[in-house]
Amino acid sequence: MANKKILITLFLITGVLIICYVYVGSNGSLSYGEGTSSASGVLSIAGKHKVGPKKKPITSRKPKLEWKEYWKHIEERKIMGFQDEGKNVFEETNKVSQNKSTEVVGNVVNENKKVVEPPVNTILSKPDKVIVGKKKWLYDWNETKEGVEKLPLYGNWEDTTAQRIIFNRVGKCGSRSVLDVFKHLAKVNKYNMINSVIYNQTRTSEEKKNLLVSVLLKVDPPFLFQRHLHYIDFTKFSSSYVKYINIVRDPIERFTSQYYFRRFGDGKNDKSTRPFKGTEEEKYQTINECVLRKKFECSRNKLQYIIPFFCGQSPQCRFQDRTPLEIAKKNVERDFIVVGILDELENTFAVLEKMLPRFFAGAVDYMRAPGNTYSRNRSSTMTNYKESPSPEVHAVLMQQMSLEYEFYHFIKERFEQLKSQLGIGTTK
Known part of the structure; x- marks a missing residue:
């Protein structure tokens, strides 16, 4: 008889533990919530919501392009035989100027400080008129x-x-x-x-x-x-x-x-x-x-x-x-x-x-x-x-x-x- 009572007690305790486990797991204990909570940076711990620092969404803002000038001369770039018609020279130039860690002094210097000679096609874009030293005629x-x-x-x-x-x-x-x-x-x-x-x-x-x-x-x-x-x-x-x-x-x-x-x-x-x-x-x-x-x-x-x-x-x-x-x-x-x-x-x-x-x-x-x-x-x-x-x-x-x-x-x-x-x- 005593053994039977012990078995019933253990059975009830086990059932309560299973119910608690299922309840806690369904409320996102110690895990990031899904859907809106994840996108908004909301952290769910044991069913309670704490607001953490919001992560800024990653966007790709392109600089304003001089489309009129670009398309005006795209045919001349093709005449010169360039193979990068899918790229926008004006966009690439703006990206370089926006990167504060990159210096431009005649040649383009990348973040590793390796000198990269400007490609031939960039001379067809409209560069700044900078003359250093004695002018050659x-x-x-x-x-x-x-x-x-x-x-x-x-x-x-x-x-x-x-x-x-x-x-x-x-x-x-x-x-x-x-x-x-x-x-x-x-x-x-x-x-x-x-x-x-x-x-x-x-x-x-x-x-x-x-x-x-x-x-x-x-x-x-x-x-x-x-x-x-x-x-x-x-x-x-x-x-x-x-x-x-x-x-x-x-x-x-x-x-x-x-x-x-x-x-x-x-x-x-x-x-x-x-x-x-x-x-x-x-x-x-x-x-x-x-x-x-x-x-x-x-x-x-x-x-x-x-x-x-x-x-x-x-x-x-x-x-x-x-x-x-x-x-x-x-x-x-x-x-x-x-x-x-x-x-x-x-x-x-x-x-x-x-x-x-x-x-x-x-x-x-x-x-x-x-x-x-x-x-x-x-x-x-x-x-x-x-x-x-x-x-x-x-x-x-x-x-x-x-x-x-x-x-x-x-x-x-x-x-x-x-x-x-x-x-x-x-x-x-």
């Missing part, structure tokens, strides 16, 4: 993406009134002597001069053309870019103010100079001079022999040289046809501020001074000054061993280069009108 560019970072790319691309000039110089029209004047004036008049180191390619691929346009529209104006280059219509890429200047000469004189320059160079013989490709007999063949023997180098197809510099990059511009001539004339009237004449070089600089004083103020005085680099280089750039064509060959070339001469006379007439309007005489 002359820049050489090999027209590659790798060489872009050396250029002064902090210009205001929205400024359509800034002066951006391209000197797409025609070969053997005195341009190497002219460049000595331009380089001097860049330092004196304080404009950026970008010198292409592509010497013997007048045409360019579509990819290279897009790169060239995209980069030049970022160069800090005023600037002057020079290269032997067939005309590119910048209005097809941007509304930015980009204009041209050039200098031409008598077509037969230019062809003769080029013919002998390819064989013997000149007094400079710098990087722009290439070794002659041909036999010894071909090298020492005179221009008269070349024309009368109807060699390919002197054939009709090789004689249209000046017009494409004003017509454009299209293969059509190299055809012996009136269409390229008319296109070239229209482009001159629209996009060329000055096309000077080599035989009137001093007057050409006088016109440039009047039309573009920001660039060419002081050009004539510098030309006339004795002992300057222009005077020394003028004689050193004269073509060696040059022999003038005979009257017979001259007549043949005149007939074959009739379109070149029509364009040349058009340029001369326009230049004379410009001189008259500016009150510039005909001094030699």
